[in-house]
Amino acid sequence: MTIPARAPLALVLFAALALPVAAQDTPEGEVLTTVYGNLPPMTEMNEGPRIDGIISARQGQRLQVTSDDGTSTILTLHPDTEIRTRGGFLGIGNKTFDQSALINGLPVRVRTRYYGDGLVASEVRFTSDDRVIAAMIRGGTAQKFAEQGAAIEQNAAATEALRGRLGDIDKYNLKSTTNVYFDTGKSVISPGAKAELCAASRQAEANENSLMLVLGYTDSTGSQEVNQALSEKRAAAVVNHLQQVCKWKPYRMLTPTGMATADPAADNTTAAGRAQNRRVSVNVLVSKALDEQ
Structure with a gap:
């Protein structure tokens, strides 16, 4: 029918989906290679900053989020990271997604917690429109x-x-x-x-x-x-x-x-x-x- x-x-366009250089002192080839053992419960971690930006790189449990000012932040996904989407054009309601929903080009709002010298994503939110459109852009x-x-x-x-x-x-x-x-x-x-x-x-x-x-x-x-x-x-x-x-x-x-x-x-x-x-x-x-x- x-x-x-x-x-x-x-549509929020993100033209460069290749892995950009992180705005840290980490060498480019090692941006997403840090591996943690079993992470402690997030209740044992202190609250970190909120990060708004676009997912510019993804490797396993590691994300790079690039903000509007060009700053890149490396985040680690926790087994208890909450990933949710809000309703949008295609009518997808407020639903919980697994980590496979986090794709390059997706605009996100991330709440974080401190762990060691890095940040752990405690909550990732995005709109349903942005999720679908990021897939569309990725196809181009x-x-x-x-x-x-x-x-x-x-x-x-x-x-x-x-x-x-x-x-x-x-x-x-x-x-x-x-x-x-x-x-x-x-x-x-x-x-x-x-x-x-x-x-x-x-x-x-x-x-x-x-x-x-x-x-x-x-x-x-x-x-x-x-x-x-x-x-x-x-x-x-x-x-x-x-x-x-x-x-x-x-x-x-x-x-x-x-x-x-x-x-x-x-x-x-x-x-x-x-x-x-x-x-x-x-x-x-x-x-x-x-x-x-």
Whole structure:
């Protein structure tokens, strides 16, 4: 089912997702290599400063957060670090996430505690919009383009042109959303859904500036780990169909994201509601700057 939309997305761009030099005396190659043993309970640590910025590097339990003034701070994630998101454009409510949600380019507000000569993150907060958009921006970086392999190499000129345009985008317009639905525990796309995906692709192709963001979801059945993997598998199946069958260009596909049980479309306590939540949404986006030309 395709749903037209015209809501603008406020976008915080972070152009350089490569590991920058930390604003400390630590050599660049060792910025994220410090390893602690078992950390004590955070109740035994003194409260530290609040850090606002963008995640500019991530390696295991170590984060680098870069503030607006260019200052970089290295933080350690604790097993009890609370990671939460607030509601936003896609309707994701105030939910708790695991540490895999902390990706490069994500604007965060971090409460810290002192441990030794460093800081431990006691709480990390971000908006749901920023989480999704960080994934979108990440899909436009040289790193992610390279990961697409030979298909991207064959479209090198178009990829480079698109990446240049992404550097100036500060807003997206959401043009339409197509939802496809899945059986319990499955990631197989139905024949009818395959036809809908190609129809959506043809419609989006009419605008040369359009991009696609694919988000996979599950119902509440099963564990968080199983649902995360299943939501990613569903998103990947849709991306593969769009690119291989519908011929959507890989360089116009932003990084797909598995959202597990987040943002339920309906009540998970009923069979009908769970059926609506077992879905992948295909969002067609155009930068506001390009859309208004």
